[in-house]
Amino acid sequence: MKPKTKLQKRVAELSRKLNKISEPQKRWALGNCFDPTGYVRSKTIWCLECGNTFEHENGRLNAQLLGVVCPGCGKELKTVTSRRLKYEASEYYTIVTTSQEFQVLRHFVVSKKCRVGSPAVFEINEAVQNWFAPDGKRVNMSRTAILSIYYDSWNWRSDMEVRGKSAVYLKYNVFANYVYPRIKVTDILKRNGFNGDFHGIMPQQLFTSLLQSSRMETLIKAKQYGLLKLFAKEHASDADIERYWQSIKICIRNNYIVEDGSIWRDYVNLLLFFNKDINNAKYVCPADLKQAHDRYVEKKHKVDEKRALEEKKKKALEENEQFLKLKGKYIGIAFSDGNIDVKVLDNVLEYVFEGEKLNHCVYVSDYHLKPNSLILSARIAGKPVETIEISLKDFSILQCRGHNNQTTEYHSQIKELVNRNIHLIRERKLMKGA
Structure with a gap:
């Protein structure tokens, strides 16, 4: 698109004046973006660098494990088993530079094409700035781009132009695997703490953060790289960071380095949930962050479980009237062999507790509202052992499950006991009014 704003027009003008990629920059890319490789066949090795084909002197296995040196070009080759006759690959390569007051990232696509008998052909084309x-x-x-949905289908015959925000805006956020080590940085970025190390952060994210956020400047200067990485990747503004800033300052004052920003933030959120003092180094600077985090996660899990149980109880009371209409005639059925007691679950709360004790879905899957089945609980000394579902159509046992839906050592005994007393359920169904 044509540049519209004053800023876009200035960038377009300066872009045209950028130097072409230099010979040292090209040599670095060609020497680092691809490993010298040899394709191992049954009897020969094809060197992708010079195209030479030669026999492996020490056997195929040694070539695969130890690599080889090509007698044609003298390069040490990483070996790969393959019968291919040609090979193509591309890598992104970034040069970090400046132009006037601007920090510039220049992203190139380095392509390598290989064919048996011919030396590798390399191309380097600039795609994005x-x-x-x-x-x-x-x-x-x-x-x-030739096809805009693809990340790297660039039309090398087209001009370098200003691009606006669009559905494919992320295609301009190139995160190259290879960055030319000799970088140029503006004085402002140096002042704001950038020293050439990206700390695993996309350059676009890091530069924007350091230029727009005083908080991010503080983090990089305090060597809080874990937090820097977290907030840069989330494009966090100073307002986003403010919630945690007092706690972060305490970490900085106590020389406490947060290695994992995500875990630390989750931990502080848990402290807030439990009304702990997040302005106290005792809490926000734990000796073992993961251990402290996991301890509070477990506490929160118990609170959530308790709340969920209360919600289930509330819902159970609301559903009990409907349950009684469906299963009321079976309430009170119980039988025993002297060791195992079996009873019909008499209300919806009992379904809740049965599911909680045995960790299965008898309540959450609404078995209490199924019109054609009846749920019984087999217990020993008052504790649930297995839950039984009976068909009210043919009075067969549909399922009989213990903790985590597994069977127990009493499984056969329970099924036998239920089958011996199934007539009690049949008789209730045949009662007048059934």
Whole structure:
């Protein structure tokens, strides 16, 4: 698109004046973006670098395990078992530089094409430029894409033009595996704490954060890289960070380095949930962050379980009237062999407790509202052992399950006891009014 704003016009003008990629920059890309590789066949090895084919002297297995040196070009080859006759690959390669007051990321696609008998052919084409003004505003320049849904289908014959935000905006956020080590950085970024290390953060995210957020500047200068990485990846503003800022300052004052920003933030959120003092180093600077985090996660889990149980109880009371209409005639049925007691679950709360004790879905799957089945509980000394579902159509046992839906050592005994007394259920169903 044509540049519209003053900023876009200035970037477009400066982009045209950028130097072409230099010979040292090309050599670094060609020497680092691809491993020298040899394809191992049954008797020969094809060197993808020079195209030479040669026999492996020490056997195929040694070649695969130890690699080989090509007698043609002298390069040490990483070996791969393959019968292919040609090979193509591409990698992104980024040069970090400056132009006037702008920080610039120049993203190139390095392509390698290989064919048996011919030396590898390399191409380096520039695809995208990210320009960052001193205030953090960003302008993207790129070539057009042949198919916009694909990340790297660039039309190398097209011009480098200003690109607006669109559904494919992320295609301009290139995170290259290879970055030219000799970088140029604006004085503002140096002042704001950038020293050449991206700390695993996309350059676009890090530069924007350091140019727009004083909080992020503080984090990088305090070497709080775990928190820096967390907030940069989330494009967090100062307002987003403010919730945790007092706790972060306590960490900085106590020389407490947060290695895992995500775990630490989750932990602070848990402290807030339990009304702990997040301005106290005792809480926000734990000696073992993971252990402290996991302890509070377990506490929160218990609270959530208790709340969920209360909700189930409330819902159970509301559903009990409907349950009684469906299963009321079976209430009170119980029998025993002297060791195992079996009873019909008499109300919806009993379904809740049965499911909680045996950790299965007898309540959450609404078995209490199924018109053609009846649920019984087999117990020993008053404790649930297995839950039994009976068909009210043919009075067969549909299922009989213990804790975690497993069977128990009493499984056969329980089924035999139920079958011996199934007539009690049949008789209730045949009662007048059934």
